[in-house]
Amino acid sequence: MHVPIWLVYALVALIFWGITGVTQKLSTNCISTQLSFLWFAIAFVPIALVILAVTPLDWHLKPGILGLAVVGGALNGLGAFTSFAALKSGGKASIVIPLVYLYPLVTILLALLFLHERLTGAQGAGIILAIIAAVLLSREAAPPEKALP
């Protein structure tokens, strides 16, 4: 059986990204949000260095594009920080991670407003389901005090 190479890479991305939800939780079980975030961010440095070493890059970009990409990194980093903080403050990985992955809901709404994109039927349905899902995911089980001793 021949497995196409693109599928292998896609599976690696799927599994690696999936594992990060659990390692994030394991990390905040042991150390603070701040220290977790610091070491998470430090890990991106060797990856950037490898890219710089092996890939020819085009630095001739418009300053606006360059700036927006850096701001994007900072926004993503802030989101990573708040996701570590959500897990640190008692959020379950199995709830927090699927919940935060509903973020394209906001992206689509912003693209609609500022990038003048049009809403597709699938996206519209996705937005409604995302809101329902968020409400249901936020409903924790009854407090354990009601359980039998």
Added chain:
Amino acid sequence: MATDHSPSAIRGKKVPSWLALSLLTILLWGVWGATSKAVSNDIDAYMNQILFTLGLMPLMLLVLRSRRLLGGNNRKRGIFYAFLTGILGGTGNIAFFKSLTLGGQASIVVPMTAMSPLVTVLMALVFLRERLSTSQKIGLGIAFVAIYLLSLEG
């Protein structure tokens, strides 16, 4: 003082901090998604990864000043998992870009990789022994349909 368990008291209850922080994450990543949409035509994935890392630098400097940096009950273990999170996240990004450049169609690769929280949920239930309420289980099912629909390109 007796605790008020009436429905109105529960409705008026403060939003738990994990939930507020998760919603803040949705907002921050949502805006990030829009910025990366805006630059995606002008910038290649590797350059994006470099600039992304540059954007992390000021945040690293900020947390370095935090007094909460010290402490924790098992620092070595915590740092190991945090660093592993970054390595897996970053190499995951590269694998995703590679998949797209080596013949993977975005219409398949994007929705497929968007399902990564499914891997998290399965691992969290098995290895972290997390337990969910019934409405959370239903919520998960709906969330994955939503994540799939939202990942489809317009």
